[in-house]
Amino acid sequence: MTRITLGNIGNYFSLVLAIFSLAVLVYFAQQFWSTQNPDFANAFTGAGAVLAASISALVSFRTISIAEEAQKPYPYPYIDTQSRHGLALIKIKNAGGSAAHHVYIEWEGSVPKLRQSSGPEEAEPIHFAGDDAHAIAVLMPGEEQATMLGASHWVAKKIKMLEKELRGQVVFRDIKGNLHRQPFYIETSFFQWSLVDETELLRAQYAVSMIPDALAKINTSLTKISEHTKP
Template identity: 25%
Template sequence: MSRLINKGILLIVVLSSIVIITISVYNYAKNPKDSSSLIVASLAIIASVISGYGAQKVVEYQEDKEKPYPYPIADLQSRYNLAQLTVKNYGPSPAYNISIKWDKPLVSTKGEIIEFKGSSQSEIPVLPPNEHISKPIDTATALYSMEDLNFTGTIKFEDGGGKKYNNLFHISFEQYRKTLLHEKEELKMYYQLQKIPKGLDSISKELNKIRKKIDNNSSPRGRKIRRRSKIH
């Protein structure tokens, strides 16, 4: 039963009790004994409703604490010179069938619409608590060639019981415009370190070429060719 229906039932019970009390007070002079009993019973019902409403709020609060809460964020600090769209589940339980509906599509400078491609029914089938998933958008330099970097929309998802949620969101990359993206240089250092294996491969290829030349010159055939060249 939904929260709205529960609150509606409680409201109807309270209003009915108030009506009974009003009628009983009006008829008290004619039948004081019965009227007194109705008033006491109605007041007891109202007290029970108030107590029940408090218990319901506690249950709702507990449910809210346990529900998943995926939310999209703008990320320019996790990767060097790379802007990403990240969806993180801030809730304590898994979120299922996550999809994002943009008011204005998030598009890269290459014209690519940024979206999470999952199953045919949802973009992200499941996202565990405190986990995140990221999608590259563009380099930071290219991203800030765009004028408007504010985006809004609706993120839809389900909890483990199949209950559906629709939450509005607002993300912006504007706060990073003309600012230092990284307080330290570790990310740039790691980025440069990633180039070392490629450089080592190039050096290895050149050494192999040199080794082959030396081997060819050291072979009997190579010596004969050198002798002939000297004679001529």
């Protein structure tokens, strides 16, 4: 259900006024054409001014509607394979312009089993913000919460085996306490053809992070060699 806002009300009345003004404009133009009465010409000019004003108001209220839409909270789940090397995460990010409160996910059908368990092939349901009792208290604009699913290649394999799409609703409340149910769809066709690592950046970052350990081992080896070569 569409919320009633200043922008929506203004859009509606401006559109009605524009249509009415256009109808009056056409009527007076037709009357002036058939009678050549200057009074109809004056009325035509007035109707034209009202039409121009209503169109200007329509544009202004449309701008207000866009601004109001941008200020709404917009939490959305997605699967992230770029933030951690070799791992897949599921995240909920608020991409809107205001805080989203009491955020949780209602999956379509049963909860998908995409969380890696202790066994190599065992999978557990995704219990991340999965109900009202485990909801995320608040997500500020641009903020996100995440939990690990498992190794990227393992998650990719399980996603390919899914029999249904990852759909559902994100349930949350806005700053006024109004309840919202926002449908979502997590795109997974990417896992059907992509590599495990989307870019080489993660590999490079991981390799760089291993340099201090390698240098420490080299230093230890050189120290031992030095001790054995002393006369």
